[in-house]
Amino acid sequence: MEALSDAFRALGDPTRLRILRLVGQAPLNVSELVSLVGVAQSSVSHHLAKLKGLELIREERQAGFTYYSLAVPPTDPRWPLIRLAHDAEDAHGDRARLTELLRRREDRASLNEKLLEPGQSWMLWATALSTLLPPLDVVDFGCGTGVLTVELARWARRVTAIDCSASALGQAQARAEREGLSNVTFLEADLHELPLGAGKKDLVVVSQSLHHVEHPEAVLAEAARILKPGGRAIVLELMPHQEKWVKERLGHVHLGFEPEALKQQLAKAGFKAVSITPYGRDGGDPFRVFLLTGVQK
Numbered sequence: 001m002e003a004l005s006d007a008f009r010a011l012g013d014p015t016r017l018r019i020l021r022l023v024g025q026a027p028l029n030v031s032e033l034v035s036l037v038g039v040a041q042s043s044v045s046h047h048l049a050k051l052k053g054l055e056l057i058r059e060e061r062q063a064g065f066t067y068y069s070l071a072v073p074p075t076d077p078r079w080p081l082i083r084l085a086h087d088a089e090d091a092h093g094d095r096a097r098l099t100e101l102l103r104r105r106e107d108r109a110s111l112n113e114k115l116l117e118p119g120q121s122w123m124l125w126a127t128a129l130s131t132l133l134p135p136l137d138v139v140d141f142g143c144g145t146g147v148l149t150v151e152l153a154r155w156a157r158r159v160t161a162i163d164c165s166a167s168a169l170g171q172a173q174a175r176a177e178r179e180g181l182s183n184v185t186f187l188e189a190d191l192h193e194l195p196l197g198a199g200k201k202d203l204v205v206v207s208q209s210l211h212h213v214e215h216p217e218a219v220l221a222e223a224a225r226i227l228k229p230g231g232r233a234i235v236l237e238l239m240p241h242q243e244k245w246v247k248e249r250l251g252h253v254h255l256g257f258e259p260e261a262l263k264q265q266l267a268k269a270g271f272k273a274v275s276i277t278p279y280g281r282d283g284g285d286p287f288r289v290f291l292l293t294g295v296q297k
Contacts, residue, residue, distance in 0.1 A: 015039060016047045018094055020070070021085045023057055025095075026102055027067035036097050038249070056082075057249040093245030096286050132154035136202035138228065141219065142209025142286040143193055146172025146184075152205065153181045160201075162187045162194065191219045196226045201225075206235045207291075210262075217265045224270040233271060235292040237262060239278075243286050259290045266294045 002229050005160040007041045020039050022028060028036070033044050048068055058071040072082050092148070111197035143149045143161035145168050153159045153176065161184055169186045176184045190194060191213055204223040208214040223233045238256035259276045266274045271294030278290045 013047070015043070016051065017085050017088070018092065019044065019047050020056060020097055021050060021088070022094060024069045024070040024086060025098060027060065027062075027069040029065040029067050030066075032101060033068075036094060036101065037092075043249065054076075068186050070094060091245065093243050093249070094102060096243050103250060121267070128147050138199065138205060138222075139196070140202045140203050141204060141206040141223065143172050143186075144168050146175040148205065148207050149184060150175055150179050150181060153179075153184050156183065156203075159184045160187055160196070161185070162191065164188065166189055191222060193218075194222050194226065198225050201226050201228065202231050204231070204233045206233065206237075208236055208238065210235065210237055211252050211256060214253055216254070216257070216262070217269065219270040220265055220271075223295055229296055231296045233266070233267070233292075233294050233296070235262070235294075236289055237292070239288040239290060241286045241288075259292070262292060267291060270297050272297050 015037055017031060022036055024035065024173075030041060030044055030048070030266070033048075034041050037044065048057065048059075052059065055071055057069050058066050059066050061067075072078055072083065094205070115265050123234070133155050135155075137158045137160075138152050138156040138161065139160045140149045140152060141162055143163045144165075146161060149159055149161040149172055161172055163172070166188055169188055173184075187195075192215060204227060206223065210219060212221050220235075227233065236259065240256040240258060242255065244255065246255070259278065263274050263276055272295040274292060276290055276292055279288065
């Protein structure tokens with residue numbers, strides 16, 4: 001009875017309850033839990049120590065990391081508490097982020113396995129293929145911390161990386177400097193109204209940025225305005241979903257887009273030959289993406 005009472009008290013903390021539910025679905029390390037629940041590492045470590053002290057979780061070393069998993073079998077008298085934690089409302093979107101984290105983990109494992117094959121180098125292949133592309137003047141709409149910007153800059157003549165966040169632009173600039181890239185211009189600006197001349201650019205890339213803006217149609221019109229005749233736009237976006245937590249935590253304005261509706265917006269903005277490529281994901285991941293391409297008239 002005492003153990004059951006202690007477990008009740010321990011699970012009275014909402015963050016502790018979330019951690020227990022997450023490690024009940026997959027073994028996770030401290031860094032992964034920090035990214036999922038969004039609290040400081042010291043706080044996560046404190047909660048883990050409490051849960052481990054009550055023998056609710058176990059730890060195991062794997063590849064230099066300590067992973068935590070559920071230690072309560074269905075025969076344990078505390079199991080109904082675990083079931084309640086598992087079935088509780090997921091107001092923070094923990095399950096969706098866990099699904100994405102596990103997908104990325106699987107992708108990394110698959111890539112590492114490929115890279116162990118003698119003579120394989122996917123970075124070399126990417127570099128080789130990029131040499132087949134003509135040198136273009138590219139604009140990265142909503143560049144964030146510059147992950148995509150850096151890859152574009154490896155083959156582009158010039159990249160203009162735009163974001164409304166000075167902090168994100170600082171990180172993007174530091175990333176480009178670490179890579180020794182000098183062909184990137186960083187611009188803090190509102191995507192709805194850009195201080196760029198008309199008809200100057202070859203390619204606009206909008207990678208999951210439209211769901212962060214109030215008026216996507218205005219941003220697409222700006223993309224059309226700054227492109228040369230025959231220039232192209234590439235838009236990667238989320239399909240409609242119901243993960244409302246992304247608005248508060250990630251700053252999303254829109255919960256995805258219907259591909260056909262966004263295609264019509266591209267056409268209205270002045271693009272022709274607009275095509276849609278959907279990319280579904282397996283499992284319970286609520287986030288699916290699609291790709292739109294269009295040519296400036």
